[in-house]
Amino acid sequence: MSGKAPTRSYVSTLRTEQAATTRRRILEAAAACFTENGYSGTSLADIAARAGVSPETVKNNGPKRELLLGAFEQAFAGTEGPAPVVDSDPAQEILAITDADAFLTATAAFVAAANARTSVLWIEFLAAANADALVAAALDDLLARRRADYRGVVEQLIERGIASGSQDRDAAAATLSFLWSPESHQQLVLQGGWAMERYEVWLADAAQSQLAA
Incomplete structure (x- = not known):
């Protein structure tokens, strides 16, 4: 059993890194869409298409108002968060x-x-x-x-x-x-x-x- 723990840990770390990369790409896409089309003129589907992910993935990273805040934080300081x-x-x-x-x-x-x-x-x-x-x-x-x-x-x-x-x-x-x-x-x-x-x-x-x- 001890030999399986590192594998589970590796998979978990990889998934976390992949999720963070996807989140960053979604926020970059959101920033571009909000800038080009306005907040009210941008849908989650627009962001998904720009990010190259499914609308469901964007929805899971939303709602839109949180994407707006995260997109601004990331664009200004390079990272999302307080x-x-x-x-x-x-x-x-x-x-x-x-x-x-x-x-x-x-x-x-x-x-x-x-x-x-x-x-x-x-x-x-x-x-x-x-x-x-x-x-x-x-x-x-x-x-x-x-x-x-x-x-x-x-x-x-x-x-x-x-x-x-x-x-x-x-x-x-x-x-x-x-x-x-x-x-x-x-x-x-x-x-x-x-x-x-x-x-x-x-x-x-x-x-x-x-x-x-």
Whole structure:
């Protein structure tokens, strides 16, 4: 009997990995469908076709509102779930940067790239929240987590001498969340025609000018 346990363990691990891979593919497909067709204009069948899986598989990973939240989290931070963005590998690499200006530049570039992946999806999230109380609740939770993430960024900017330590941390985090929101990418890049390089520089300059020490 002891010889069969590793086989069962291997099969279980393989199934878990396969399920995670399928889940990730479904969320990628959901993000693409919501972006292209809107939340209300996307069906589970559309997501299934885009992901190359059965509608039943998508249904088992749903409902649609949970796919919307998961798709946004994965597109923005690279992984689904409530973990702080700072726990991600790219964020940890940025935290290891010791030069203050280089840290701000890298952080702004990270946010710019994340906003580029999610700014249209974010608009769909807001629209869905207006029509669905459960999506609205998920949005409130996501916004609370975003404020906490930006509170952490503010603390780093203060520690590195970029931001003033005398200001209210929560107010500074709210300011940064506003400046670095997906809406800024929507307006400046998608609508205003800015190049991403210009947008990245603007994010860094706006944070520095508003929170300057």
